[in-house]
Amino acid sequence: MGNSSSMLTQYDIEEVQEHCNHAFSQQEILSLYNRFCQLDRNSGGFVSTDEFMSVPEFAVNPLAQRLLRMVDGLNFKEFVAFLSAFSPRTTPWQKIEFIFKVYDLDCNGKVTFDDILSILRDLTGSFMSEQQRQKVLAHVFEEAGLLPDSSLGLSDFIKIFGSSELKMEVEVPID
Amino acid sequence: MAGIESTSAEIDLDRPNLEEYLPPDSIHGRDSPKNLHLRDLLDISPTLTEAAGAIVDDSFTRCFKSNSPEPWNWNIYLFPLWCLGVVVRYGILFPLRLFTLLLGWIIFWAGFIPAHILLKGQDKLRRKIERNLVEMMCSVFVASWTGVVKYHGPRPSMRPHQVFVANHTSMIDFIILEQMTAFAVIMQKHPGWVGFIQKTILESVGCIWFNRTEVKDREIVARKLREHVQGVDNNPLLIFPEGTCVNNQYTVMFKKGAFELGCAVCPIAIKYNKIFVDAFWNSKKQSFTMHLLRLMTSWAVVCDVWYLEPQYLQPGETAIEFAERVRDMIAARAGLKKVPWDGYLKYFRPSPKLTEKKQQIFAEDVLRRLEK
Numbered sequence: 001m002g003n004s005s006s007m008l009t010q011y012d013i014e015e016v017q018e019h020c021n022h023a024f025s026q027q028e029i030l031s032l033y034n035r036f037c038q039l040d041r042n043s044g045g046f047v048s049t050d051e052f053m054s055v056p057e058f059a060v061n062p063l064a065q066r067l068l069r070m071v072d073g074l075n076f077k078e079f080v081a082f083l084s085a086f087s088p089r090t091t092p093w094q095k096i097e098f099i100f101k102v103y104d105l106d107c108n109g110k111v112t113f114d115d116i117l118s119i120l121r122d123l124t125g126s127f128m129s130e131q132q133r134q135k136v137l138a139h140v141f142e143e144a145g146l147l148p149d150s151s152l153g154l155s156d157f158i159k160i161f162g163s164s165e166l167k168m169e170v171e172v173p174i175d
Numbered sequence: 176m177a178g179i180e181s182t183s184a185e186i187d188l189d190r191p192n193l194e195e196y197l198p199p200d201s202i203h204g205r206d207s208p209k210n211l212h213l214r215d216l217l218d219i220s221p222t223l224t225e226a227a228g229a230i231v232d233d234s235f236t237r238c239f240k241s242n243s244p245e246p247w248n249w250n251i252y253l254f255p256l257w258c259l260g261v262v263v264r265y266g267i268l269f270p271l272r273l274f275t276l277l278l279g280w281i282i283f284w285a286g287f288i289p290a291h292i293l294l295k296g297q298d299k300l301r302r303k304i305e306r307n308l309v310e311m312m313c314s315v316f317v318a319s320w321t322g323v324v325k326y327h328g329p330r331p332s333m334r335p336h337q338v339f340v341a342n343h344t345s346m347i348d349f350i351i352l353e354q355m356t357a358f359a360v361i362m363q364k365h366p367g368w369v370g371f372i373q374k375t376i377l378e379s380v381g382c383i384w385f386n387r388t389e390v391k392d393r394e395i396v397a398r399k400l401r402e403h404v405q406g407v408d409n410n411p412l413l414i415f416p417e418g419t420c421v422n423n424q425y426t427v428m429f430k431k432g433a434f435e436l437g438c439a440v441c442p443i444a445i446k447y448n449k450i451f452v453d454a455f456w457n458s459k460k461q462s463f464t465m466h467l468l469r470l471m472t473s474w475a476v477v478c479d480v481w482y483l484e485p486q487y488l489q490p491g492e493t494a495i496e497f498a499e500r501v502r503d504m505i506a507a508r509a510g511l512k513k514v515p516w517d518g519y520l521k522y523f524r525p526s527p528k529l530t531e532k533k534q535q536i537f538a539e540d541v542l543r544r545l546e547k
Contacts, residue, residue, distance in 0.1 A: 055229050055236060056235050057229035057233040057234070059524055059525050060525050060530045061225055061530070061533075062533055062534055098223075102223065120216070123537050123538075124541065125534035125535075127531075127535045128538045128541070139211070140213040143212065143213065161214055162214065167220060168220040168223060170227045170231050
């Protein structure tokens with residue numbers, strides 16, 4: 001494979017670091033670059049859906065298709081920005097914002113009952129009927145004091161998550 | 176976290192819940208299910224973290240990473256030395272090796288073709304001669320990369336009801352083992368000159384072909400394997416249960432086919448010394464010809480081969496458990512790390528059953544908590 005870190009200049013690393021708000025150290029960005037090049041087998045400058053799906057651990061994830069829509073075709077800088085939500089240096093608010101973006105597929109700043117139902121469908125597959133899913137969701141909405149047609153914004157998400165800790169971190173291996 | 180203002184409509188969200196004061200954990204499979212709240216349902220962070228973790232690093236891709244050695248020729252003293260090395264390797268060693276190889280081929284065909292045609296009737300003698308010629312040719316191959324192979328353990332003997340399994344790094348595994356004992360082998364049919372050799376020469380030592388992409392193929396192959404092990408005159412069968420080449424630092428899961436033939440399984444562990452050359456054949460990155468050329472322009476191929484004690488299926492053990500036990504032995508002997516992935520995932524997507532398993536766990540947990 002060779003020393004691909006030689007293709008990334010100090011200027012590039014700093015630019016990527018700026019873009020992800022210093023979520024990763026320079027060493028971690030170098031590691032991520034090696035990983036990016038490893039995944040990007042045809043050296044197209046971005047990792048395609050096929051290349052992501054060739055990682056079995058990713059392909060078996062129930063939310064793989066959803067995440068692919070967010071991460072497919074990103075260049076390295078955007079790839080690092082995408083992963084920055086999983087850095088230990090990002091705040092819980094930024095992590096909640098990432099989760100919000102996963103729900104808000106049409107990017108209109110609002111998450112509806114149906115959006116949440118859609119993710120619940122991905123997570124439960126054929127092991128819950130559509131009726132059961134709607135019942136569960138209606139139940140927790142009611143308990144939270146929300147109407148079924150209410151839509152949640154980012155601030156609502158932050159309120160709902162409240163002060164409980166959010167464990168959402170990955171470790172970037174530094175070789 | 177700083178306090179958050181609440182409006183009258185959402186005042187219920189700030190109602191103190193006992194759960195908020197307890198250590199947080201995921202919604203997936205817990206021992207004591209608690210009440211389900213909107214927050215729990217919205218919190219998909221465990222699933223997202225798993226996905227991000229796989230993007231950043233995963234144990235499957237690690238198995239197929241060729242590890243190029245650190246370049247050591249970076250200063251004014253070492254660089255000329257390295258250049259001299261290149262000259263010696265490409266200018267002196269390579270032509271010598273190529274010549275040896277060609278000479279070997281000439282001698283081989285000079286013996287093989289007459290034996291094959293003239294001794295058509297006397298099968299036993301013909302096979303003996305062909306077997307010896309194949310062993311000789313493999314030795315020539317090994318010499319052409321200056322192979323230094325240390326064999327440990329008792330040499331395989333030619334008996335029925337035994338099968339040999341080994342970890343797989345490159346097709347040269349077969350050549351290295353073949354020079355010591357004429358094994359019959361089960362192989363994927365290759366195109367080009369390799370395919371030609373497979374068809375003509377390897378037929379004489381008894382080979383079984385398979386096709387990865389054929390689904391029905393598995394049953395046909397299983398039958399052929401069983402027939403082969405039972406034959407008295409057949410060469411001992413060598414199987415690479417990983418089904419694909421792995422980078423000699425990890426092992427992927429063993430396919431159970433070799434372990435349900437009802438006979439002894441003799442494990443063989445092969446470990447290459449990376450200092451001299453990385454013998455891993457990354458079939459997606461280079462053809463076998465390029466791989467051989469790389470070996471022939473390196474200093475040497477150094478490896479250890481251990482013939483381990485024959486193993487038998489224990490009572491109450493399934494074929495898969497047997498396969499894992501033998502894999503443990505080989506991985507321990509050759510210093511390889513085990514990963515729980517099927518090598519065929521290199522060519523195919525994982526089965527949707529794995530995703531369904533996760534969905535099932537999640538769904539059951541939600542339903543259980545809802546009932547409370």
